[in-house]
Amino acid sequence: MAVEPLAVRLGATKGSFYWHFRSRDELIAAALQLWRQASTTAVIERLEAAAAPPEQRLRQLITHVFAPPARTSADLALLADADHPLVAPALAAVTEQRLGYITTLFRQLGFPPARARRRALLAYSAYLGQLQLLRSAPNLLPKPGPASSAYADHVVAALLADQPSTNAAPTPRLTRGTATA
């Protein structure tokens, strides 16, 4: 975000901007804090306020993300500048916060810590990837409607599945003859 274009978009000039903020970085820092509050803390608090069972909370989170109207452009913009010295710590903080929350949800569902963690990681990875697809190839995603709902259903099913065969056959490593198919 550059301040000169921002100023003209607001019908103002740099002069006025630099009266409200000492520097561009100060604006960025303020915006980052706002973003963290609105996009993470507030969401978690809202989910916690509703006294729903953890599975339903997870479903809400997932379907909310994988069904159409995604207003998550901020996440995308920040992921794109993940290396910026001001963005990096903020991004790390919300990632940790979100991952932590998802992990506790899975723990409340009865998964032991390590497994809950793995599931949370996969779930959040899927969310991040969905964001990228939304921007770089939206036409490849299911269109809003029944296809989109079916996809969301598939995602929650895959993430919440009991996965009985997890340590039944510990993954044939690279060069082996054939697989279970």
Added chain:
Amino acid sequence: MAVEPLAVRLGATKGSFYWHFRSRDELIAAALQLWRQASTTAVIERLEAAAAPPEQRLRQLITHVFAPPARTSADLALLADADHPLVAPALAAVTEQRLGYITTLFRQLGFPPARARRRALLAYSAYLGQLQLLRSAPNLLPKPGPASSAYADHVVAALLADQPSTNAAPTPRLTRGTATA
């Protein structure tokens, strides 16, 4: 990628650069084509050359990505600039190519088209998200070693699971009383 910094990193100057390339965009276009070839076409061809069953190919793809040594910085850089007029089409092309290939793998595993597509979408989303985490919060990912392998196993299990209850109970929509837990 800027050409002046690039030139100094090569111990050269802009003058010589503009002798080899007509413009900066020409370099970018060439790099994009190279990237697509090396990161997508070549990978698919290599997987197809080995006469392995589709499940094993999928496992190789997944474990290759979700186990440590990921040399995928190019993907990340391009995802970050997904809106660039030259990057966008290239990104869309490889996304379509990769998604298409993963979909055919799931089809070869016996999934009907719509389901294969959904699974491919989830798998590729997970990959993209993994990339983002690798950059923005690598310390939250399982460290290279047994934890990382366990995570990779979990991912392949989740993505390849038979998921018997897919259309058994079609997802309780938002405000319902309780869930199956």
Added chain:
DNA sequence: CCCGTTCCATACGGTGCCGTATGGTGACGA
């Protein structure tokens, strides 16, 4: 009525990058 404070605009210097113009150097064949 005048002064200070708030808020905004204009104007300027500085920086990093793009792309071009132009000159220089070495190799190589006529």
Added chain:
DNA sequence: TCGTCACCATACGGCACCGTATGGAACGGG
């Protein structure tokens, strides 16, 4: 030996942006 050509450097103009300096306009209180 001399041109020619591939290859590279220097130098310049231009642009977009950052940040500062400075000058108002509006307004309220002494």
